[in-house]
Amino acid sequence: MTSTDVNAHPWIKSYPEGIAWDTPIDTTPVHEQLLASCARMGDATALDFMGATTSFRSLGERINALAGALQTDLGVKKGDRVALLMPNTPFYVIAYYAVLRIGATVVNCNPLYSLGELSHIVSNSGAEILITLDLKVTFSNAEKLVGQGHVKKLVVAHFPDALPGAKKILYSLLKSKDLARPEHSAAAGVVVKFADLLGRNRTPSAVAIDAERDVAVQQYTGGTTGTPKGAMLSHANIAANRAQLDIWGSGLFRPPTKVVAVLPFFHIFAMTTCMSLPLCGGAQVVMLPRFEMKAFIALMKRTRPNVLMAVPTLLHALAHNKGVSADxxxxxxxxxxxxxxLSNETRDAFGEKSDALLAEGYGLTEASPVVTCAALQEAPRPGAIGLPIPATDIRIVSLDDPEQEVARGERGELVVKGPQVMLGYFSDDAATREVFTSAGYLRTADVGYFDEDGYVHLVDRIKDLIISSGFNVYPRAIEDAIYKHPAVDETNVIGVKDAYRGEVPVAYVKLRENESLDEAGLKAFLRDHLSKHEMPREVIFRDELPKTMIGKLSKNDLRADYEKTHSPEGQTK
Incomplete structure (x- = not known):
């Protein structure tokens, strides 16, 4: 390692022993890796869904059977887009890898998206085949997409088929009201049963895949800055991120590991870390269709997993729920x-219940998604989002000029280059040009800095930055201060317009059970922790704070709420 290496890549000196930053990255497509894993692992358990298990052998057989049927019976060709609209189930895993196996492209759809959002994703991507479940919550919108003319064929799995014997019978008897009747729907003429396609036992034809250029997943961004855009992730991008994390884990994601999958596979974080990462290595995935505390506790007691992928709100819920014991x-x-x-309050509270090493990572849809992670061999550095994972290059550039790097230690926008970074946005050359620097670095729109040891620290989202009387105010710093109050359970800070200061912070707060606190009391507490321009103009107390599908606190929903309930211009002076 030369001094030039350390100067250009300051994180190298802090790298975990035995891991080389410049190590070669395997970009073999993940469906090839998984099918090899299925052949190697045989009857070992690959999936555990609410007690129903699927062996690696059976998983591989079902993936190939569905892949063959998609080709032969539905005419899916290389490059075709196939939409998946379902929560975590074995059906999702089978469909995902079957689509990749035949060179088609997965278009993930969030089942809780509005019909308008789903219509945009399906029509923009050109996906004419959609794979879903016969749960009313998913099938109702799938049916409407057919009615709109976007979808030409629906492949529908029978949800109870994923359950173990007794639960399958009970669900059909007691929860039948939750099931749709596809055969009697307006879309009945285009419905094909998932089980029928598997039962045909087709053998898929070989497809030549260019890992570097062919798109494996077209993942739509959350639309937080406008209409969702389709990030085109190549087979090499998806495989690279899986390989980078496998190297980072130094064998952690191999047998006998069991990974908890309660985050939804249709989200890029879970798709990579909860599904491809363990399964391609032969490790077991234990999953739930959605997070429910009672079901999660039962899953933990029954399966005894050793790795949990989580969002901070999930960790916060576990730390503060009385039913979640250390056992x-x-x-x-x-x-x-x-x-x-991840707030310090949540980190500390979770640490009181669990001895697990709690590592924070960072990523974005356009990077498949992970770009940094805390070392998994030692205690993490508080406040940092870790080190760039192997083969990932990060620079910090000026907020005013993304072509100009800032001095070490200064704050600026994180820009990223690596084998996991997307090809670009689908049918949007202008947005693609805007998101890359002239040197080919992906602009993240996140503000951060390197510390003296090369660890990356995240400050906030550029779009969440509040400029108040000329000062840069970061909501995350205000939130960290609010979390110091023992009565606070959750908080989320947004910027709102102000006639005098331009923008001011407003804090939304949820209190812990049986706690009381008013605005004056919280502001008095915050005077010792915040500067004058960081002090929230208002504190709004709510019984619940809105969250996204994967459990992130949603600033977008709060901005919309504030606009509805307050005048557009404040009067603070």
Missing amino acids: VLSSLKFAIAGGTS
Whole structure:
């Protein structure tokens, strides 16, 4: 290692022993890796869904059977887009890898998206085949997409088929009201049963795939800055991120590891870390269709997993729920948090219940998604989002000029280059040009800095930055201060317009059960922790704070709420 290496890549000196930053990255497509894993692992358990298990052998057979049927019976060709609209189930895993196996492209759809959002994603991507479940919550919108003319064929799985014997019978008897009747729907003429396609036992034809250029997943951004855009992730991008994390884990994501999958696979974080990362290595995935505390506790007690991928709100819920004892979490050795910033309060509270190493990571859809992670061999550095993972290059550039790097230690926008970074946005050359620098670095729109040891620290989102009377005010710093108050359970800070200061912070707060606090009391507490321009103009107390599908606190919903309930211009002076 030369001094030039350290100057250009300051994180290298802090790298975990035995891991080389410039190590070669395997970009073999993940469906090839998984099918090889299925052949190697045989009857070992690959998936555990609410007690129903699927062996690697069976998983591989079903992936190939569905892939063959998609080709032969539905005419899916290389490059075709196939939409997946379902929560975590074995059906999702089978469909995902079957689509990749035949060179088609997965278009993930969030089941809780509005019909308008789903219509945009399906029509923009050109996906004419949609794979879903016969749950009313998913099938109702799938049916409407057919009615709009976007979808030409629906492949529908029968949800009870994923359950173990007794639960399958009970669900059909007691929960039948939750099931749709596809055969009697307006879309009945285009419905094909998932089970029928598997039962045909087709053998898929070989497809030549260019890993570097062919798109494996077209993942739509959340639309937080406008209409969702389709990030085109190549087979090499998806495989590279999986390989980078496998190297980072130094064998952690191999047998006998069990990874908890309660985050939804249709989200990029779970798709990579909860599904491809363990399964391609032969490790087991234990999953739930959605997070429910009672079901999660039962899963932990029954399966005793050792790795949990989580968003901070999930960790916060576990830390403060009285039903989650230390024994429930005792099997966990590692918890890896991503999706949004991890507060010190949540870190400390979770640490009181679990001895698991809690590592924070960072990523974005356009990077498949992970770009940094705390080392998994040692205690993490508080406040940092870790080190760039192997083969990932990060620079900090000026907020005013993304072509200009800032001095070490200064704050600026994080820009990223690596084998996991997307090809670009689908049918949007202008947005693609805007998101890359002239040197090919992906602009993240996140503000951060390197410390003296090369660890990356995240400050806030550029779009969340509040400029108040000329000062840069970061909501995350205000939130960290509010969390210091013992009565606060959750908080989320947004910027709102102000006639005098331009913008001012407003804090939304949820209190812990049986706690009381008013605005004056919280502001008095915050005077010792915040500067004058950081002090919230208002504190709004709510019984619940809005969250996204994966459990991140949603600033977008709060901005909309504030606009509805307050005048557009404040009068603070």
